[in-house]
Amino acid sequence: NAGVTQTPKFRILKIGQSMTLQCTQDMNHNYMYWYRQDPGMGLKLIYYSVGAGITDKGEVPNGYNVSRSTTEDFPLRLELAAPSQTSVYFCASSYSRGNEQFFGPGTRLTVL
Amino acid sequence: SQKIEQNSEALNIQEGKTATLTCNYTNYSPAYLQWYRQDPGRGPVFLLLIRENEKEKRKERLKVTFDTTLKQSLFHITASQPADSATYLCALDDSGAGSYQLTFGKGTKLSVIP
Numbered sequence: 318n319a320g321v322t323q324t325p326k327f328r329i330l331k332i333g334q335s336m337t338l339q340c341t342q343d344m345n346h347n348y349m350y351w352y353r354q355d356p357g358m359g360l361k362l363i364y365y366s367v368g369a370g371i372t373d374k375g376e377v378p379n380g381y382n383v384s385r386s387t388t389e390d391f392p393l394r395l396e397l398a399a400p401s402q403t404s405v406y407f408c409a410s411s412y413s414r415g416n417e418q419f420f421g422p423g424t425r426l427t428v429l
Numbered sequence: 430s431q432k433i434e435q436n437s438e439a440l441n442i443q444e445g446k447t448a449t450l451t452c453n454y455t456n457y458s459p460a461y462l463q464w465y466r467q468d469p470g471r472g473p474v475f476l477l478l479i480r481e482n483e484k485e486k487r488k489e490r491l492k493v494t495f496d497t498t499l500k501q502s503l504f505h506i507t508a509s510q511p512a513d514s515a516t517y518l519c520a521l522d523d524s525g526a527g528s529y530q531l532t533f534g535k536g537t538k539l540s541v542i543p
Contacts, residue, residue, distance in 0.1 A: 359533040375530060407472050414529040415461055420472030
């Protein structure tokens with residue numbers, strides 16, 4: 318099993334550009350999550366999903382959108398990138414709430 | 430307001446000693462608390478989960494305690510090794526208030542000195 322995979326690993330965007338961060342898991346987990354991690358800060362939940370077709374906002378959803386059309390994939394869309402979105406983004410999955418979360422390797426995004 | 434505080438940003442200990450990391454929380458009613466390890470440039474990796482009705486959990490050289498009265502969890506690494514050097518994150522839910530998503534602390538960076 319590959320676990321949780323994320324692409325790309327690194328990306329530089331200009332202000333106002335858009336992009337999609339990809340996340341795929343092969344563990345048949347229902348729950349998937351997107352976090353951002355800024356230097357010296359804890360992980361902040363952006364969006365999460367409890368199954369295909371069901372998504373909900375986390376603590377810091379502004380400027381982001383998600384969709385969940387399949388169990389495996391949970392892409393994160395950034396529209397009109399801003400410097401405040403410079404961060405490391407982690408995707409994670411779990412079998413259910415209350416279970417351990419499996420994290421991907423992260424995407425380092427810089428917005429200039 | 431809600432807070433999760435991990436005892437210090439950085440902790441240095443000698444190889445072979447026991448490292449003790451603290452996670453304190455305010456205004457949460459967690460059903461469980463989790464500990465993760467994060468190495469530089471990588472995603473967090475799950476270590477242990479302890480539920481509100483459990484006082485202690487062990488896994489090899491790791492031990493976690495959970496005191497819901499003190500609102501505190503302690504994470505111990507016995508016989509520490511340089512390979513244990515990493516940032517350790519605690520995370521908890523707030524299911525008592527109807528929120529089941531994890532909130533993470535900022536982490537404690539542990540350095541084990543040979």
